[in-house]
Amino acid sequence: xxxxxFDDFFTVLGNNQRVKILQFLNQEGPKGVSDxxxxxxxxxxxxxxxxxxxxxxHFVEVKRVGKERIYSINEDTMKPLFELIRKHVEKYCVNGxxxxx
Amino acid sequence: xxxxxFDDFFTVLGNNQRVKILQFLNQEGPKGVSDxxxxxxxxxxxxxxxxxxxxxxHFVEVKRVGKERIYSINEDTMKPLFELIRKHVEKYCVNGxxxxx
DNA sequence: TCTTCATATGATGTATACTTCATTTGACGA
DNA sequence: TCGTCAAATGAAGTATACATCATATGAAGA
Numbered sequence: 663x664x665x666x667x668f669d670d671f672f673t674v675l676g677n678n679q680r681v682k683i684l685q686f687l688n689q690e691g692p693k694g695v696s697d698x699x700x701x702x703x704x705x706x707x708x709x710x711x712x713x714x715x716x717x718x719x720h721f722v723e724v725k726r727v728g729k730e731r732i733y734s735i736n737e738d739t740m741k742p743l744f745e746l747i748r749k750h751v752e753k754y755c756v757n758g759x760x761x762x763x
Numbered sequence: 764x765x766x767x768x769f770d771d772f773f774t775v776l777g778n779n780q781r782v783k784i785l786q787f788l789n790q791e792g793p794k795g796v797s798d799x800x801x802x803x804x805x806x807x808x809x810x811x812x813x814x815x816x817x818x819x820x821h822f823v824e825v826k827r828v829g830k831e832r833i834y835s836i837n838e839d840t841m842k843p844l845f846e847l848i849r850k851h852v853e854k855y856c857v858n859g860x861x862x863x864x
Numbered sequence: 865t866c867t868t869c870a871t872a873t874g875a876t877g878t879a880t881a882c883t884t885c886a887t888t889t890g891a892c893g894a
Numbered sequence: 895t896c897g898t899c900a901a902a903t904g905a906a907g908t909a910t911a912c913a914t915c916a917t918a919t920g921a922a923g924a
Binding site for chain 2: 671672673674675676677678681719720738739742743746747749750751753754
Binding site: 673677679705707708711726728729730 | 881882883884885886890891892
């Protein structure tokens with residue numbers, strides 16, 4: 663998969679696990695793969711696959727610390743993004759469920 | 764598909780056609796299904812399917828005008844959302860292509 | 865009420881991406 | 895340099911959502 667445009671960014675966000683990981687990093691701060699895997703109950707290799715895509719889109723950054731790779735969200739983009747969606751959900755999502763029609 | 768939470772919103776945005784439609788409506792203003800179908804070269808029924816999901820997430824609104832149904836974006840959410848992503852792409856997407864590694 | 869236009873719906877094949885497993889890489893300490 | 899831990903990679907089966915077709919609905923005018 664190439665990441666060449668606007669739409670690709672949403673494609674990468676269009677996956678619950680990746681969004682959960684981003685939210686987790688947003689709330690808990692920088693974390694290694696094992697931590698993410700344990701806390702969110704996602705397989706280690708699945709987390710790795712997720713992190714790769716998130717990295718490619720610059721939604722997260724990574725730094726090596728010993729054997730671990732510590733991931734942190736790109737706050738410039740992700741914080742306001744989550745805030746925007748949070749407001750939207752708050753406005754339209756009633757009783758834990760979007761209502762329509 | 765149910766739309767019960769935060770992640771579902773990204774799932775609906777995670778599709779190029781739906782994003783293209785949103786961008787089109789953002790730039791060109793309210794439009795009917797036929798217009799969208801013709802301009803973006805997407806089948807009529809595909810557009811309809813897209814609009815249904817976009818409606819369910821309140822990314823667009825609709826009003827009947829005669830036989831037509833005119834769709835317009837939810838500006839409160841979509842304008843700032845697009846602006847946010849635009850800045851992100853501008854920052855990290857070099858020469859029409861995200862670079863990494 | 866019949867016809868036509870605009871759009872929506874439902875079903876099904878097909879494409880896409882996710883999950884999982886096995887394996888590899890890379891760093892650290894003994 | 896060997897063993898171990900942390901994470902990444904690749905491949906393959908499986909699940910998911912998309913594209914398309916045929917059909918239905920609903921409004922407007924003749």
